[in-house]
Amino acid sequence: MSDIRVKICGLRTADDIETAAKAGAAYVGFVFFAKSPRHVSLEDAAELAALAPMGVCKVALTVNASNSELDAITAAVPLDMLQLHGSESPERVTEIKARYGLPVMKAIGIADEADLPQIDIYSAVADQLLIDAKPPKNADLPGGNGLAFDWRLLAGRKYWQRPWMLAGGLTPETVNEGIRMTGTSQVDVSSGVESAPGVKDQALIESFTRSALGKQG
Numbered sequence: 576m577s578d579i580r581v582k583i584c585g586l587r588t589a590d591d592i593e594t595a596a597k598a599g600a601a602y603v604g605f606v607f608f609a610k611s612p613r614h615v616s617l618e619d620a621a622e623l624a625a626l627a628p629m630g631v632c633k634v635a636l637t638v639n640a641s642n643s644e645l646d647a648i649t650a651a652v653p654l655d656m657l658q659l660h661g662s663e664s665p666e667r668v669t670e671i672k673a674r675y676g677l678p679v680m681k682a683i684g685i686a687d688e689a690d691l692p693q694i695d696i697y698s699a700v701a702d703q704l705l706i707d708a709k710p711p712k713n714a715d716l717p718g719g720n721g722l723a724f725d726w727r728l729l730a731g732r733k734y735w736q737r738p739w740m741l742a743g744g745l746t747p748e749t750v751n752e753g754i755r756m757t758g759t760s761q762v763d764v765s766s767g768v769e770s771a772p773g774v775k776d777q778a779l780i781e782s783f784t785r786s787a788l789g790k791q792g
């Protein structure tokens with residue numbers, strides 16, 4: 576049994592959920608961000624979440640969402656975690672945790688060393704951290720850009736105060752190198768398991784998950 580936990584983000588079909596769960600993903604992510612090709616409606620997300628087997632953590636990804644948006648998402652969709660992928664302040668993270676009673680994962684964008692202190696700041700308030708590549712300036716999306724950051728920045732920093740996941744540009748081919756270089760025990764992927772933006776590829780979901788979990792072909 577592997578110690579690695581895999582999150583597949585941006586799932587939009589029943590097949591995506593079934594494939595991710597069967598392959599052994601620990602988390603499935605639903606994107607609530609209208610500009611994203613991975614955006615799902617409340618109705619679709621509710622149906623997809625209901626298909627996730629017990630024990631698979633259902634994560635709603637939002638970007639600087641208001642309380643009314645979060646109220647609607649949490650009322651419609653059975654969730655286990657909220658992922659905040661915008662510029663939510665530490666105070667806002669605390670407020671969201673208290674208001675919804677769900678664990679909160681805060682995404683931190685990393686481009687260079689100057690970004691690393693954010694990890695400690697958000698460690699004090701979030702339940703988990705998702706350490707991702709910082710989006711390029713003028714990017715349409717704050718995440719899901721298929722870009723990796725320099726993993727050497729995290730080398731030797733295995734033990735943060737909170738559980739964390741490595742994200743950004745991972746693929747079935749690179750995920751093991753990312754795990755090895757950073758010492759992470761959790762990985763997240765979106766673009767690297769797609770055949771086109773927003774379209775998950777079942778074979779890539781399987782190969783990414785199996786590769787991360789150290790399972791043979």
Ligand SMILES: O=C(O)c1ccccc1NCC(=O)[C@H](O)[C@H](O)COP(=O)(O)O
Pocket residue numbers: 584585604606608611612613614636638660705707716717718719720721722723742743744745763764765766767
């Ligand atoms: O995936 C999106 O479309 C998205 C949109 C808005 C904010 C965040 C988004 N994705 C965040 C994720 O958790 C991705 O899985 C993470 O950034 C890694 O993405 P990728 O580099 O494509 O594997």
